[in-house]
Structure formats: C-alpha cells, structure tokens
Amino acid sequence: MATTAAVVDHATHAHADDRSFIRKYIFSTDHKIIGIQFGLMSLVFLALGGTLAMMIRWQLGFPGKPMPLGSLLPETMAAGGIMLPEFYVALVTMHGTIMVFFAIMPLLMGLFGNFLIPLKIGAPDMAFPRINMASFWIAVSAGVLMMAGFFVEGGHAGAGWTGYAPLSARPDLSGVSLGQELWCLSLIILGLASILGATNYITTVINMRAPGMTWFRLPLSIWALFIASILVLLAIPILSGAAIMLLFDQTIGTNFFNPATGGQPLLWQHLFWYFGHPEVYILILPAMGFVSDVLACGSRKPVFGYHSMIYAIISIGFLGWIVWGHHMFQSGMNPTLGMTFTISTLLIAVPSAIKVFNWMGTMWRGSIHFTTPVLHAVGFVAMFTIGGLSGVFMSSTPVDIYIHDTYFIVAHLHYVLFGGSLFGLFAAITFWYPKMFGRMMNEFWGKVHFWLTMVFYNAVFWPMHDIGVHGHMRRIYDPSQYDFLKPLAPVNTFISISAFLLFATQGIFALNFIISWFKGEKAGRNPWKDTGLEWSTPSPAPHGNFEKTPTVYNAPYEFSVPGMAEDYLPQDQKADQSRAPAGAGH
Amino acid sequence: MANATMMGPPAETQPATGVYNGKVGMWIFLGSEVMFFTALIGSYIILRFAHPEQWATPGQALNIPVTAVNTFLLICSSVTMVKAFAAIQDGDQKGLRMWLVATVLIGATFVSVQVYEYVHLAHLGLLPSGYREGSDLANAAASGVAWKAGPALPAAVGLYGTTFYTMTGFHGFHVTMGVLCMAFVTWKAFNGKYTVADHRGVEVIGLYWHFVDLVWIILFTIVYLM
Ligand code: HEM
Ligand SMILES: [Cu+2]
Numbered sequence: 001m002a003t004t005a006a007v008v009d010h011a012t013h014a015h016a017d018d019r020s021f022i023r024k025y026i027f028s029t030d031h032k033i034i035g036i037q038f039g040l041m042s043l044v045f046l047a048l049g050g051t052l053a054m055m056i057r058w059q060l061g062f063p064g065k066p067m068p069l070g071s072l073l074p075e076t077m078a079a080g081g082i083m084l085p086e087f088y089v090a091l092v093t094m095h096g097t098i099m100v101f102f103a104i105m106p107l108l109m110g111l112f113g114n115f116l117i118p119l120k121i122g123a124p125d126m127a128f129p130r131i132n133m134a135s136f137w138i139a140v141s142a143g144v145l146m147m148a149g150f151f152v153e154g155g156h157a158g159a160g161w162t163g164y165a166p167l168s169a170r171p172d173l174s175g176v177s178l179g180q181e182l183w184c185l186s187l188i189i190l191g192l193a194s195i196l197g198a199t200n201y202i203t204t205v206i207n208m209r210a211p212g213m214t215w216f217r218l219p220l221s222i223w224a225l226f227i228a229s230i231l232v233l234l235a236i237p238i239l240s241g242a243a244i245m246l247l248f249d250q251t252i253g254t255n256f257f258n259p260a261t262g263g264q265p266l267l268w269q270h271l272f273w274y275f276g277h278p279e280v281y282i283l284i285l286p287a288m289g290f291v292s293d294v295l296a297c298g299s300r301k302p303v304f305g306y307h308s309m310i311y312a313i314i315s316i317g318f319l320g321w322i323v324w325g326h327h328m329f330q331s332g333m334n335p336t337l338g339m340t341f342t343i344s345t346l347l348i349a350v351p352s353a354i355k356v357f358n359w360m361g362t363m364w365r366g367s368i369h370f371t372t373p374v375l376h377a378v379g380f381v382a383m384f385t386i387g388g389l390s391g392v393f394m395s396s397t398p399v400d401i402y403i404h405d406t407y408f409i410v411a412h413l414h415y416v417l418f419g420g421s422l423f424g425l426f427a428a429i430t431f432w433y434p435k436m437f438g439r440m441m442n443e444f445w446g447k448v449h450f451w452l453t454m455v456f457y458n459a460v461f462w463p464m465h466d467i468g469v470h471g472h473m474r475r476i477y478d479p480s481q482y483d484f485l486k487p488l489a490p491v492n493t494f495i496s497i498s499a500f501l502l503f504a505t506q507g508i509f510a511l512n513f514i515i516s517w518f519k520g521e522k523a524g525r526n527p528w529k530d531t532g533l534e535w536s537t538p539s540p541a542p543h544g545n546f547e548k549t550p551t552v553y554n555a556p557y558e559f560s561v562p563g564m565a566e567d568y569l570p571q572d573q574k575a576d577q578s579r580a581p582a583g584a585g586h
Numbered sequence: 587m588a589n590a591t592m593m594g595p596p597a598e599t600q601p602a603t604g605v606y607n608g609k610v611g612m613w614i615f616l617g618s619e620v621m622f623f624t625a626l627i628g629s630y631i632i633l634r635f636a637h638p639e640q641w642a643t644p645g646q647a648l649n650i651p652v653t654a655v656n657t658f659l660l661i662c663s664s665v666t667m668v669k670a671f672a673a674i675q676d677g678d679q680k681g682l683r684m685w686l687v688a689t690v691l692i693g694a695t696f697v698s699v700q701v702y703e704y705v706h707l708a709h710l711g712l713l714p715s716g717y718r719e720g721s722d723l724a725n726a727a728a729s730g731v732a733w734k735a736g737p738a739l740p741a742a743v744g745l746y747g748t749t750f751y752t753m754t755g756f757h758g759f760h761v762t763m764g765v766l767c768m769a770f771v772t773w774k775a776f777n778g779k780y781t782v783a784d785h786r787g788v789e790v791i792g793l794y795w796h797f798v799d800l801v802w803i804i805l806f807t808i809v810y811l812m
Contacts, residue, residue: 127607127610127611128607128611195615195618198614198618199611199614199615199618200611202614203607203610203611203614206602206603206610207601207602207603207605207607207610208601208602208607209602233614233617233618233621234617234618234621235621236618237618237619237621237622237625238621238622238624238625240622240625241622241625241626241629242625244752244756245629245752248714248748248752252714252715253713253714253715254714254715254747254748254751254752255715255716255744255745255747255748256629256633256748256752258744261716261742261744261745262633262636262637262640262742262744262745263633263744263745263748264632264633264636267629267632267633270632271625271628271629
C-alpha cells in the first residue's frame, strides 16, 4: 500500500504518483478526486438550474413581456422572445428536477460523501474505489440524458419535478412524449449511481474506520452522511421502481397509472412520496452534519448534546418513512388517515427542534470566530428554523388544504432547501475548500457573498409566504390572468428583481471559487485549527490520504479543553502529547 | 466502547466488523433490492385489490406446470451454487468449476424458458397492455365462453398483463445480470483465481444468486398461483 511506503520514507512523502493524467483526474479511483468531480458537475447544474429559475421569475414578474436574450431561444420555446406556456411548465419541471437530483443531492452525497468519509474516519480510500468511479460516470450519463430532453421534439417533461400521473403517463394528455421518457430514464440511471454510492459509503463507514474511531467518536457530519446513505439505499429503489412503471406506461403500453384501464394515478403519488419524504431528509441531514462540525470549530466548543444529536439524526431518518401522506392531504384521503399523517409529521419536528436548540447551545457563550463558513452555518440554523416552522403549519390537514399547491409551499421548500441545504453547502464548501485545493478562499469576498445572499434570499422567498396565503397558485404560467392575483403583481415584480440580484450575487461565489483555486493564499494542514482527522494530512491530501493510518484517541469536538496549550485537541492526538506543540515541524 | 490505547498496531486492511468489504457491501446492496421488489409487489397488491376482476383464474392464461419446472430448476441452481462454494472451501478446483458451470447453465436455461413463455403468451394474446386485438385470448374473452375447461376469461386484463410482464421481467433481468456475473466468476475460476484462503468472489455472487432465487419463489407464488 502506498501509505505504508510513505511511512518508511518518512522525510518526504515520496510515494511518487506515477498515474497518468487520465487515471489521476478523469477516471480516477481516488475518492477525493471523484468527490471534486461530483462537486464540479453539480455546481454546473446548480448554475443551470438557477438560470432556469431566472427565466421562470421573468415570466412571473413581467408576464408576457419579451425576455432579455429571449430571442436567442428557438421559436418552440419562446415565440419572439415571449415564453410559451409549454416551455414554462418544462422550466418549472426541470428547475426542480435539476436542483434536487443533479445539484443539491450530488453536492451533499457525491461531493462531501466522497470527500469527507474516508478522510474523517481515517481510511485510505472508499471500500470499493472502482464502483465509486463507475458511480460518477453513470451519474454523468444520467445528466446528459436529462439535458437531451430540452432538444427533442415536443419539448422537455412538463409534469413537475414530482411527475404526477396521469399527466406524466399519457403523452396524449401532455403533448410531451420523448422528453418525459428521457426524464424517467435519466432518473432510473441516476438512481443506480446513487445506490452504488450509498452501498459504498455505508460499507466504508461500517468497515474502514481507523483504530479507535468508535461509533461515538464519529463526527456528526459522518453520522449524518451515514444515515442519509441508508435513506438513499432504501428510498431510491422505490423511485426507480416507480419511474420504470411510468416509463413502461409511456412506451410499452402498461396500465399502472392510466385510469382509463383501471390504473391508479394515486399509486404514483404514494410511490413518489414514499420515496420523496425520505429524499427531503437526504437533502437536509448531511447539511445538518456539516453545520454541526463547522459551528463547533467556529465556536471553539464541543457540540452541545453530541449524543442527542446522533439520536435526533437517527430518529429523523426513521420517522421520515411514515409521514409521506402529508403531501397528499388533498388527494381525497380518509380524514382519519390524514390525522395520522399530521401527527407523525408533527412528531418529526421534535428531533428537528432538538438539533436547532443544540446548535444554539453550541454557540452559546462560545468565542465565535465569524469566518465565512461559520456565517453560512449560522445562516443555516436561522433559515432552517423558519422553514421547519412553516412545515409545522402545513402538517396540519385543515391548514394545508388551504395552502396546498400555493406559493406558501414554494416558500417552505426554499427555506429548507436553499436556506437549509444550500447555506449548509456554502458552509461546507468554504470550510473544506482548503483541504480540497490546498488554498484558502478569499474571506472578504466570502463575507460579501454571504451577506448579499442572505439579504436577497429573504427578499425573494419571504414574500412568497404572503402571496401563498393570498392564494397564489404554484406552477401557473401567467398570474395576470386571474383577477384575485392582480393586486399581487407588484410583489411578484419585487420578488423577481430580488431573484435576479440573488443570482448575480452567486457570481461572486463562482469567481471566488475559481480564482482562489489558482491564486488563493496557501493553506497549511489545519487552517481552522479543527480536530478532525482530515486536518492531520497535507492540503490537498495525497493519494492514500494518510502518511500512516491514524489512531484515534478522542471524541470529535475537543475544543477549549482546560489545561491545554492549544484550544483544540485533534482526534488523533493523545491528550498529554498536545501540551507540546506536536507535529509543528511536520 | 473499546479503549483505543489498548489496541495493537494499526492494520489497515482489518475490517472493523471482521467481515470483508465485498460481503458487507453485497448485503447492503441487497437491502436496496428488497426495496425495489417491494415497490413492484406493493403496486401489484394495490392494483389487484382495486380491480380483482381483471385477473384470470390461476392456470388459465399462464402455464403453471412449465413454470413450476422452471422454478424447480432455479432452486436447483441455488444448490449447485452452494456446492461450488463448498468445493472451493475444500480447495477442490475441479468441483468449483463444474458446479459454477452448472449454475450458469441452469440460470441461462431459466431465462430462455421465460423468453419462450413471453413469446408464447404474446402469440396467444396477452401483452403488457392487455389482450392483443384479434388474438385467441381476446376472442375467447369477447365471446364469454369457457376457456380451457375453466371459467370465462376476464373482459379486460390490462392490469394483469401489466403486472405480470413487469414483475417477471424485472426478475428475469436480475437473473440475466446474475448469469453474466456468474460467467465472469466462472471464467476467473478457470484461471485459478480462487483459493481455499481467498474465494470472496464466489461467496459474494452466491449471496446475490440466492437472493434472486428467493425473490422468484415469492413472485411465482403470487403471480402464478394466487
Ligand atoms: C420540520 C420539518 C418539516 C415538516 C413538518 C415539513 C412538512 C411539509 C409538508 C406538510 C409538506 C406538504 C405541503 C403541501 O404540499 O401541501 C411539505 C412540502 C415540502 N417539503 Fe417539507 N417539511 C419539513 C422539512 C423539510 C425539509 C428538511 C425539506 C428539504 C430539505 C423539505 C422539503 C419539502 C419540499 C421540497 C416540499 C414540496 C414538495 C412539492 O413539490 O410538492 N421539508 N413539507
Ligand atoms: Cu414531506
């Protein structure tokens, strides 16, 4: 093994890396490279999904006006620069699909699942490096198929990211055939990539922890990724099954979701949400884990209630399976059943609240260093709390019957997904960037990006609660057609302008990301003075990760331990060693 | 929790569970497969409860004896798989090869019989969408007379065809994948890649094979016999 060789050659880690460029950067089996590949792919999709959102906001803010640059689009999408209704529904569908499946999920699981798990548990790589590589390239091919849908006859899928049948199942109803088929096929293939990835992550965490890395010494980021991987493993095959049935309905004439021949459109909803609610926890749990790590480091305090955090993650992962009906209160469900789903959904707010209180407890009286990652983490806690609270409103059936399918839902899901997952990701990216690329991101521009994002983000999504309660429906092409929505037009315009500014702000992040890659200040091994194992390796970490397999002596968040020379105790350092400035010469 | 300082020198290939990665990974992967087939079987149950009138009496449209023999064959292939594993545990290379070849052949036979069954059924008139227009089955159902010494056929079998082809088809797809992987393992066995000390590939593919076999027993029961 490369690592053993390095021990012998202790002066310089001289296991010269003689892999070819292609082996090293394209078809690499190194989990860090694969993670970064996932990251770059997803960031491109994030930008693309954002661009689609800008088009949606143009239409809602300025209905019927020619879109800037709209004349570049073909006549089948925008006639004379004015967006067509068919294109609008395709945009809404693809914005959701891309953001959930090709941006947030692969950033959380693909980038950080890959990058962090082996480094943080002290393993040289994943359990199955080649399957890991395959997983990435399968995901890429799914992405290509999904993009192809924009260019086919009949336009892209338009049945929403939730693909409700029978609209999605019957081309004669939607006018879209190939686009919808590609949508199904792409999700099936992406599902395979996700399942392979999850199998890999779970095996790695179970089997490849370094000596001394017991379950209750795992950082919360790893616990969260581990539980989220189990959710991926068990939830994604449900989506794959459903998407296969839908694809068969479209192509070989099966009748799963076709009411004309006895099929059950509601079956699709049940399958989709039985996958879908665990999926939303796949989209938030890892972010919660990253934020816990970042907040502890930033506050120079151990995570408050480490064990209760773990139990909260586990119970969220468990309860997530019995709440799916809260998406279907309007489907004619028996009120007794609706009540059951209301109660289970309210229950899930309990572990979520425990986590929020623990984060506050972690920061309480800490000497908080407000670096960019910490700012994003604090932003996460605040925004997730708002999103979680609006979730509690909606879980009550009588309330939800009124606000279902309005902009209130859009507000909720963006508070948890943008305010939650994406702020968590910004925290994680800025925090682990030095370990990925060996350089720091610019702090000044990082802070500018954070504050502008925070302001514009709230300007975009907060008013959506309000117009939702006023009855503004989701997924409508032209609000100006409804008299009762006419007074809301100025709000829509305000939201749209804020959205353009929010989008522009992300350019700061993109530039900071790219420029720092080449010009950023060099990062040492441990720029944040954190306790995780990953910080004991060089930045960026070499192939094989550790010069010698680390031995773990401590709990994950030993900050400000009394009587220490430094205010942090790395997991792989014995308590008495740290009195001397150990490893300083390394 | 184990006290870290008491542990010996780090041994990086030592799995924490004492079970090697491939085996752990396969068990985990099978968890995912369970959920996949749960989605298919769950949908079957819902559709059948909603429209029991679309289901033909067992044995009327599907040929139970032929499939029963096929089921028996698949069970035999699990036995040959166990034999292959037992052989290499004893270091019996010849036995390993022979039993693996038998497993591959039986698996391939199973898939072939299934393909034959599909062709036959389509010819008779059952498609994933329901009756094929103008086919024997469609005519018999339309005339309402007894079919093959049983009661009259259902007027429509859209859901019956849908679930039959999807469930057995996806199982067949799994068997096909299994046969391909098994062929690869067999090829490695012929190159002497497995030893008494290390025959992980044989064990891992065996796990998958037994799982697919088990799923078939469930599917055969609910799709053919019920
Ligand atoms: C305290 C926790 C939460 C509760 C009680 C909750 C409750 C709900 C309810 C009742 C709905 C259905 C509303 C409707 O369609 O009428 C909903 C929708 C939604 N939630 Fe949550 N939620 C919570 C957390 C989250 C999290 C953490 C995420 C994702 C990271 C999330 C993402 C979504 C999404 C995407 C939808 C909309 C789905 C669609 O397109 O229809 N939620 N939530
Ligand atoms: Cu939900």
